Amino acid sequence: MINANQTPIESRPIVWTIAGSDSGGGAGIQADLASLSDLDCHGCSVITAVTAQSSVAVSLVESVSEKMLLSQLDTLAADLTPAAIKIGLLAEQSQIVCLARWLKQQQQVWQQKGISVAVILDPVMVATCGDALAKAAALDFTPFKGLLALITPNVSELQTLAGKTLDKLEDCISAAKLLSKQLETSVLAKGGDYGPSWCHEQANDLLVCSDVAGISSQHQQQSFWLSSPRIDSKNNHGTGCTLSSAIAAVMAHGFVLNDAVVVAKAYVSAGLLASYQPGCGAGCLARTAWPSDLSLFPYIKQTTAQDSLPSSVSHCRQIAATKQAGFIKIDTPLGLYPVVADIALLEALLKAGAKTIQLRIKDTNEPTLEEQIIKAIALGRDYRARVFINDHWQLAIKHQAYGVHLGQEDLIDSNLSLLREAGIALGLSSHSYFEILLAKQHQPSYMAFGHIFATTTKQMPSLPQGLNKLKRYVSLMKDELPIVAIGGIDAERLQSVKTTGVDDIAMVRALSEADDPAAAFQALNSAWLEDTSYGTQ
Ligand SMILES: Cc1ncc(COP(=O)(O)OP(=O)(O)O)c(N)n1
Ligand SMILES: Cc1nc(C(=O)O)sc1CCOP(=O)(O)O
Numbered sequence: 366m367i368n369a370n371q372t373p374i375e376s377r378p379i380v381w382t383i384a385g386s387d388s389g390g391g392a393g394i395q396a397d398l399a400s401l402s403d404l405d406c407h408g409c410s411v412i413t414a415v416t417a418q419s420s421v422a423v424s425l426v427e428s429v430s431e432k433m434l435l436s437q438l439d440t441l442a443a444d445l446t447p448a449a450i451k452i453g454l455l456a457e458q459s460q461i462v463c464l465a466r467w468l469k470q471q472q473q474v475w476q477q478k479g480i481s482v483a484v485i486l487d488p489v490m491v492a493t494c495g496d497a498l499a500k501a502a503a504l505d506f507t508p509f510k511g512l513l514a515l516i517t518p519n520v521s522e523l524q525t526l527a528g529k530t531l532d533k534l535e536d537c538i539s540a541a542k543l544l545s546k547q548l549e550t551s552v553l554a555k556g557g558d559y560g561p562s563w564c565h566e567q568a569n570d571l572l573v574c575s576d577v578a579g580i581s582s583q584h585q586q587q588s589f590w591l592s593s594p595r596i597d598s599k600n601n602h603g604t605g606c607t608l609s610s611a612i613a614a615v616m617a618h619g620f621v622l623n624d625a626v627v628v629a630k631a632y633v634s635a636g637l638l639a640s641y642q643p644g645c646g647a648g649c650l651a652r653t654a655w656p657s658d659l660s661l662f663p664y665i666k667q668t669t670a671q672d673s674l675p676s677s678v679s680h681c682r683q684i685a686a687t688k689q690a691g692f693i694k695i696d697t698p699l700g701l702y703p704v705v706a707d708i709a710l711l712e713a714l715l716k717a718g719a720k721t722i723q724l725r726i727k728d729t730n731e732p733t734l735e736e737q738i739i740k741a742i743a744l745g746r747d748y749r750a751r752v753f754i755n756d757h758w759q760l761a762i763k764h765q766a767y768g769v770h771l772g773q774e775d776l777i778d779s780n781l782s783l784l785r786e787a788g789i790a791l792g793l794s795s796h797s798y799f800e801i802l803l804a805k806q807h808q809p810s811y812m813a814f815g816h817i818f819a820t821t822t823k824q825m826p827s828l829p830q831g832l833n834k835l836k837r838y839v840s841l842m843k844d845e846l847p848i849v850a851i852g853g854i855d856a857e858r859l860q861s862v863k864t865t866g867v868d869d870i871a872m873v874r875a876l877s878e879a880d881d882p883a884a885a886f887q888a889l890n891s892a893w894l895e896d897t898s899y900g901t902q
């Protein structure tokens with residue numbers, strides 16, 4: 366049965382896996398294709414090597430010939446253009462050189478056609494049972510320099526690539542950053558395997574971002590710890606293959622790299638929780654579809670100058686829970702939420718019945734800024750409405766506003782403790798899974814997801830999210846806190862936004878550019894309220 370969030374079969378993005386065949390079925394091409402299909406993609410395969418493998422041993426590895434490798438690549442390229450590529454086992458150095466050369470040429474062809482293809486490399490060297498898969502002890506991946514979106518070594522692979530042991534946390538961080546520079550790619554250094562002492566308690570992966578397309582400038586060239594509780598399962602054969610193919614799948618659906626990593630991590634956690642053992646050795650992960658259980662997603666912590674590891678996940682979650690106590694919980698719908706740039710429109714919309722409204726004055730040098738904020742807060746009291754002040758959190762505290770709306774960039778210069786102590790409600794913007802997880806850690810009163818459709822109101826670094834992404838975000842956050850959709854929403858699009866199950870909608874131009882904003886508000890508000898009951902959509 367197809368659920369509401371599934372992509373129709375005919376519009377599934379194509380993802381290639383270039384990897385080895387695992388006759389045991391738990392890893393390699395077999396795990397990749399199962400994951401790709403489970404995540405609503407059409408998987409194509411380029412087999413690099415055939416392995417005679419079970420869950421307990423690798424008996425034989427035979428690489429395919431260069432002719433066969435290239436023939437598979439050319440045949441696929443002529444017909445089945447990928448949205449993303451995952452590369453797994455490359456059994457010998459000559460395959461690395463051959464594939465990198467082919468990829469370099471093909472990327473130029475795709476670029477000329479305006480097609481962008483993210484390539485994820487999982488530098489597989491050893492099978493879970495401990496037997497070697499690749500011919501050389503240390504493969505050299507430098508031919509892939511500049512061709513990858515992400516490389517995903519585990520600790521032992523990172524050690525091999527770095528040419529030294531990485532017992533100390535600082536060494537591991539430096540090695541990941543160095544690899545990122547050497548290959549000009551983002552790096553996900555996986556701590557999931559039970560390796561050095563710093564990755565015992567939980568699965569801590571280090572994401573080093575390098576020129577990631579479509580993410581906030583604030584996260585560019587930064588590093589993040591992604592921490593998940595360690596799932597104590599011996600059935601972990603194919604974990605790395607599943608993770609990297611899931612990252613490719615999520616990117617193929619148009620999500621940015623950082624999102625793909627956190628969704629794939631949640632997918633792997635869910636797969637491990639439901640894992641099974643078909644043979645005598647390590648069993649394999651279950652395929653459990655696109656994850657929407659928030660507890661499976663990692664806790665994110667940006668690395669600091671000290672590069673300290675986050676304390677345990679439960680400790681981080683406890684801190685988040687303590688913070689939650691401060692921010693106001695919104696228990697009646699925000700409804701149709703106008704965002705306005707002046708007091709006259711604010712008053713007209715309050716008169717028309719708006720119960721939530723935001724004053725958004727972007728010019729910090731506006732001489733009447735404080736005066737307008739004072740007036741907006743007073744009008745909110747008169748009309749018993751929730752008035753949110755955009756950006757100017759100090760003035761909001763000074764004049765005791767109901768709420769403040771902040772973007773994630775605004776958080777750098779704001780003091781959330783002061784806002785919490787002042788009893789002020791907080792709305793936070795999010796533009797991706799990654800930002801949602803970060804925003805959630807502050808336990809705001811509501812979250813706004815945008816921009817759903819193209820907007821001219823504001824220059825956005827990200828692409829419009831569209832309804833499919835909004836649906837995924839809503840299924841992740843529904844019942845956690847109120848979710849507002851913003852960006853390009855108007856009378857025509859209102860019903861389609863409603864079908865995503867989002868709680869509330871915010872609008873700028875649909876009201877400010879209407880001939881009669883008050884009448885427009887009333888018409889849009891009635892359309893929004895029609896057949897909508899809070900929390901049960
Ligand atoms: C309801 C709502 N959602 C999103 C925003 C955008 O906030 P932010 O990202 O801080 O951008 P600016 O509005 O400050 O340009 C918002 N204001 N309101
Ligand atoms: C102010 C704002 N913030 C957005 C976000 O995605 O964070 S989109 C947006 C503008 C929304 O304006 P309109 O309704 O005119 O498209």
Ligand SMILES: [Mg+2]
Pocket residue numbers: 755756770771772775
């Ligand atoms: Mg802002």
